[in-house]
Amino acid sequence: MLFKVEMDVNVPIDFDKDKFEELKAAEKARFQELQKAGTWRHIWRVVGQYSNVSIFDVRDNSQLHDIMMSLPLYPFMDVRVTALCRHPSSLHDDDR
Amino acid sequence: MLFKVEMDVNVPIDFDKDKFEELKAAEKARFQELQKAGTWRHIWRVVGQYSNVSIFDVRDNSQLHDIMMSLPLYPFMDVRVTALCRHPSSLHDDDR
Amino acid sequence: MLFKVEMDVNVPIDFDKDKFEELKAAEKARFQELQKAGTWRHIWRVVGQYSNVSIFDVRDNSQLHDIMMSLPLYPFMDVRVTALCRHPSSLHDDDR
Amino acid sequence: MLFKVEMDVNVPIDFDKDKFEELKAAEKARFQELQKAGTWRHIWRVVGQYSNVSIFDVRDNSQLHDIMMSLPLYPFMDVRVTALCRHPSSLHDDDR
Amino acid sequence: MLFKVEMDVNVPIDFDKDKFEELKAAEKARFQELQKAGTWRHIWRVVGQYSNVSIFDVRDNSQLHDIMMSLPLYPFMDVRVTALCRHPSSLHDDDR
Amino acid sequence: MLFKVEMDVNVPIDFDKDKFEELKAAEKARFQELQKAGTWRHIWRVVGQYSNVSIFDVRDNSQLHDIMMSLPLYPFMDVRVTALCRHPSSLHDDDR
Amino acid sequence: MLFKVEMDVNVPIDFDKDKFEELKAAEKARFQELQKAGTWRHIWRVVGQYSNVSIFDVRDNSQLHDIMMSLPLYPFMDVRVTALCRHPSSLHDDDR
Amino acid sequence: MLFKVEMDVNVPIDFDKDKFEELKAAEKARFQELQKAGTWRHIWRVVGQYSNVSIFDVRDNSQLHDIMMSLPLYPFMDVRVTALCRHPSSLHDDDR
Amino acid sequence: MLFKVEMDVNVPIDFDKDKFEELKAAEKARFQELQKAGTWRHIWRVVGQYSNVSIFDVRDNSQLHDIMMSLPLYPFMDVRVTALCRHPSSLHDDDR
Amino acid sequence: MLFKVEMDVNVPIDFDKDKFEELKAAEKARFQELQKAGTWRHIWRVVGQYSNVSIFDVRDNSQLHDIMMSLPLYPFMDVRVTALCRHPSSLHDDDR
Structure with missing residues (x-):
C-alpha cells in the first residue's frame, strides 16, 4: 500500500553540530535499511530545500x-502524508 | 532531470459528459505514449481525489x-511543479 | 484500516432541486449499504455546515x-482524507 | 453531545526528556479515566504525526x-474543536 | 449553551432581485422569531461586509x-461556528 | 460604538509560573474594572482554547x-479587532 | 474617527460593458461627493490591480x-476594514 | 525603476476560442512593443502554468x-507586483 | 512616488526593557526627521495592534x-510594501 | 536552464553580530563567484525586506x-524555487 510522505527538516541555528551529524548518520542507516527492505520505495531531494519527497x-x-516514529530526525521534521493508489491508466502492473 | 507534478482535475458540474469522456480518452492515450517513452516515469492516484502525483x-x-501544455485535460487542471534531484543517501543509482 | 474522511457538499444556487433530491436519495442508499457492511464505520454532521466527518x-x-468515487454526491464534494491508526493509550481493542 | 477535537503535540527539541515522560504518563492516566467514563469516546493516532483525532x-x-484544560499535555498542544451532531441518514441510534 | 456563529452572505451578481428580497424578508421574520425566543441571543453587523456576528x-x-438549516438565506451563506462557555473572570452570572 | 475583539493568549512553556499568575490576577482586576464601567460589554471563553471572544x-x-495596550497580558496576546454596528433586523434597541 | 478600507473590484468577464460603465460613473459621483464632505479622506490606486486603498x-x-453599502460598485467588491487611530509619535495634530 | 510582476492567466473553459486567440495576438503585439522600448525588460514562462514572471x-x-491596464489579457489575469532595487553585492552596474 | 508600508512590531517577551526603550526613542527621532522631510507622509496606529499603516x-x-533599513526597530518588524499611484477619480491634485 | 529563486533571510535578534558579518562577507564572495560564472544570472533586492529575487x-x-546548499547564509534562509523557461513571445533569443 502506497503513501507519499513529504518531510521538511528544520534544524535550529544553534543546535550542536556534532550531535546533528550523529543523528544524520543514524537517519541514513535507518533509511538504507528500509530502502533495502523495499518499504521506503523512492526518495528524492527537493531542489533548494532540506526536504524530501518519498514513496x-x-x-x-x-x-x-x-x-516515521522510528526515524532519528523525526523530532526535527514537518511531515505531510498522502494516501495513494494505482492509477487506472498506468501500463505498469508494478507501479504500486 | 526529475520533477514532481501534482495535478488536480476540476470538472464543472454541468460540463458535457460525452465531451469529457472524449478528452479523458485522449488524455489516457497521451499519458501512455509518454509513459512508454519513459518521460512520465511514475503516476499515482491520490485517494479520494480526482488528482494524481506524477514523476x-x-x-x-x-x-x-x-x-503539460499538450495534455488534453490541461484546461481543467490545477498544477503544482516541484524540481527534484537524486537523494545522496539512496542506494539505487537509477532512482532518478 | 482506518481513515478520517471529511466531506463538504457544495450545491450551486441554481442546481435543479428535483435532480438534487434524487442524488441525495441515492447517496443515502449507498451510505446505508456501506454502513451495514461496516465499511463506513462512523458518520457525524458538522454543526451549521453541509459537511460530515466520517471514519x-x-x-x-x-x-x-x-x-469515494462511487458516491452519487461526489461531484459536489470537497474531500479531505487522513490516514489513522490505533492509539497506544486506548483501552478498547476494537477502537479501530 | 459530541465534539471532534484534534490535538497536535509540539515538544521543543530541548525539553527535558524525563519531565516529558512524566507528563505523558499523567496524560495517559487522565485519558483512560475519561475513556472509562465514556466521555472521551474515541481516539485515533494521525499517521506520521504526533497528533490525535478524538470524539x-x-x-x-x-x-x-x-x-481540555485538565490535560497534562495541554500546554504543548494546538487544539481544534468542531461541534458535531447525529447524521440523519445513520442507521445506528447510538452513533452519537 | 452558547455558540458564536459568523455568517457571510454571498449573492451572485445576476441573482433575481425580487426573489432575493423575498428571501431576505423571510430571513428577517425567522430571525425575529428566534430572537424573541431568546435563542438568537445577539446579532451585530460587520462594518463594510454583508456579514453578521451572532451569539x-x-x-x-x-x-x-x-x-441554521432552517434559515431562508442559508444556501447563500458561508458559516463559521465556535463553541463558547462562560468566562471565569466575569462578574455577570447571566453572561451566558 | 461596538467592536468584537478576539484574544489568544500564548504562554511560553518555560515562562515563570508565579510571574504569570501575578499577571493573570492583574488582568482579571483590569477586566472587572472595565466590565463594571460597561466598556468590556461581553466576554466568553472559546472552548478548548486559551482565548476569548469579547464585545x-x-x-x-x-x-x-x-x-488593549493597558491589559497586563497584552504582550502574550494575538489580537483580532472587528468593527461592528447595530443589525437592522434586531428588535432590541440596546443590542449595541 | 479613521478607518483604512481596501477595496478590490471583481468584474465577471461577461458582464455587460455599458451597464458597468454606468455603475462606474455613479461610483465616481458618489466618491467625489464623499471626498468633498471630507469623509472619504484619501484614496490611492494599487499598482497593477483594480483595487484602492482608502482612508x-x-x-x-x-x-x-x-x-460602504451605498457604493454603486459594492456588489462587485471584496472589502477589508481596519480601525486606525492617531500615532503617538506624529508631529501633525490633524493626521487623523 | 524595477518591479517584478507575476501574471497568471485564467481562461474560463467555455470562453470563445477565436475571441481569445485575437486577444492573445493583441497581447503579443503590445508585449513586443514594450519589450522593444526596454520597459518590459524580461519575461519568462513558469513551467507547467499559464503564467509568467516579468521584470x-x-x-x-x-x-x-x-x-498593466493596457494589456489586452488583463481582465483574465491575477497579478502580483513587487518593488525591486539594485542589490548591493552585484558586480553588474546595469542589472537594474 | 507613493507606497503603503505596513509594519508589525514583534518584541520577544524576554527582550531587555531598557534596550527596547532606547530603540523606540531612536525610532521616534528617525520617524520625525522623515516626517518633517515629507518622506514619511502619513502614519496611523492599527487599533489593538503594535502595528502601523504608513504612506x-x-x-x-x-x-x-x-x-526601511535605517529604522532602529527594523529587526523587530514584519513589513508589507504596496506600490500606489494617484486615483483617477480624485479631486485633489496633491493626494499623492 | 532557468530558475527563479526567492530567498528571505531571517536573523535571530540575539545572533552574534560579528559572526553574522563574517557569514555575509562569505556569502557576498560566493555570490560574486557565481555571478562571474554566469550561473547566478540576476539578483535584485526586494524593497523593504531582507530578501532577494534571483534568476x-x-x-x-x-x-x-x-x-543553494553551498551558500554561507543558507541556514538562515527561507527559499522558494520556481522552474522557468523561455517565453514564446520574446524577441530576445538569449533571454534565457
Missing part, C-alpha cells in the same frame, strides 16, 4: 506510523 | 512545459 | 478510493 | 473546556 | 444545526 | 486601542 | 457601514 | 499601472 | 529600501 | 541544489 510501500497505516 | 524525467524545463 | 474501515487505500 | 461525548460546552 | 443560546448542538 | 463598547477607536 | 474619517462605525 | 523597468509607479 | 512619498524604490 | 542559469536541477 512508502507498507502493509498498513500502523506500519507507516511506526516507521 | 517526470525530462531533458529540461522546456520539455516539461511543452508536455 | 472508514477499509481493506486498503484502493478500496477507499473506489468507495 | 468527546460531553454534557455541555463547559465540560469539554474543563476537560 | 446563539441553544439546548444542544443539534438544535443549533436545525436552526 | 467592547467604546467612545472611539483610540479608547479601544488604549484599553 | 475614511467618519462619525462612527454605522456611518462607515452605511457609506 | 519591468519603468519611470514611476503610475507608468507601471498604466501599462 | 511614504519617495524618489524611487531604492530610497524606500534605504529608509 | 539562476544552471546545467540541471542537481547543480542548483548544490549551489
